[in-house]
Amino acid sequence: MLETTFTPGAGLLGGMLIGLAAAGLLIANGKIAGISGILGRSFFPDTRDLAWRIAFLVGLPLGAWIATRATGDALGFEITSHPVVLVAGGLLVGVGSQLGNGCTSGHGVCGIARGSRRSLVATLVFMTTGAGTVFVVRHLLMGAP
Amino acid sequence: MRIAVSLVCGVVFGVGLAISGMTNPAKVLAFLDFFGAWDPTLAFVMGGAVAVSAAGYVATRRRERAWFGEEFSIPTRRDLDFSLLGGAALFGVGWGLVGLCPGPALASLFRGSSELSSFVGAMLVGVIGFRFFTRQRRGVLPQPTT
Numbered sequence: 041m042l043e044t045t046f047t048p049g050a051g052l053l054g055g056m057l058i059g060l061a062a063a064g065l066l067i068a069n070g071k072i073a074g075i076s077g078i079l080g081r082s083f084f085p086d087t088r089d090l091a092w093r094i095a096f097l098v099g100l101p102l103g104a105w106i107a108t109r110a111t112g113d114a115l116g117f118e119i120t121s122h123p124v125v126l127v128a129g130g131l132l133v134g135v136g137s138q139l140g141n142g143c144t145s146g147h148g149v150c151g152i153a154r155g156s157r158r159s160l161v162a163t164l165v166f167m168t169t170g171a172g173t174v175f176v177v178r179h180l181l182m183g184a185p
Numbered sequence: 186m187r188i189a190v191s192l193v194c195g196v197v198f199g200v201g202l203a204i205s206g207m208t209n210p211a212k213v214l215a216f217l218d219f220f221g222a223w224d225p226t227l228a229f230v231m232g233g234a235v236a237v238s239a240a241g242y243v244a245t246r247r248r249e250r251a252w253f254g255e256e257f258s259i260p261t262r263r264d265l266d267f268s269l270l271g272g273a274a275l276f277g278v279g280w281g282l283v284g285l286c287p288g289p290a291l292a293s294l295f296r297g298s299s300e301l302s303s304f305v306g307a308m309l310v311g312v313i314g315f316r317f318f319t320r321q322r323r324g325v326l327p328q329p330t331t
């Protein structure tokens with residue numbers, strides 16, 4: 041079920057572009073490219089800093105759209121979760137990223153790149169609970185081999 | 186200028202997410218499925234991102250301020266508290282349920298997928314709700330003066 045193709049080259053290239061964006065935002069603007077932080081602080085902000093956050097957040101789908109058009113959607117987009125699971129997952133991701141002060145980008149990329157102990161631990165924790173959740177859903181509840 | 190740079194960085198970030206395949210939730214879930222048809226791509230994405238981002242971080246260490254005059258806003262905390270661990274744990278469960286985290290979820294909004302919209306809607310409720318209910322404790326809004 042749901043097998044995907046291992047694409048290390050595209051992964052590495054895309055990852056380096058993500059790293060380039062994070063490095064650029066830090067060097068030019070002094071800001072950390074953590075999506076959940078940028079998103080969260082757009083709501084109860086220090087309004088002086090709202091414009092760059094909105095610009096960054098608008099750039100995300102713009103870039104993904106350009107790349108998807110250019111590659112002919114080679115890597116696809118497939119959501120198979122039940123509607124209730126989508127809502128539960130969204131709430132958990134939203135609350136968890138704010139409570140834990142970061143997500144895959146803020147802790148997993150920017151934090152680890154700085155050698156932050158908090159980010160390394162947070163990344164290990166969410167990788168573990170993420171893998172545990174997939175194990176429970178796919179192998180215990182749905183009985184996949 | 187800061188805003189233009191921010192937009193460009195967002196675009197490059199979005200291109201990277203899409204090229205790496207991380208905008209496909211099925212691919213993220215396949216990475217987290219260590220006991221199934223495991224797809225290790227995400228590790229390569231993270232490796233590439235951390236390497237380049239670390240080089241950028243090292244470059245800032247020799248500077249007082251960013252190019253456009255801002256001070257560097259870099260977290261300095263080192264303590265491991267309940268918020269960090271509990272938040273990361275909850276985040277991971279949500280990530281593992283759907284295969285989406287905030288970056289890819291926002292990046293894929295251009296597709297107009299209704300499934301994605303319900304995830305993003307719930308995520309925004311979570312983000313805004315959390316920040317609303319904790320805003321005084323976290324000092325986001327001014328405290329009452331009395």
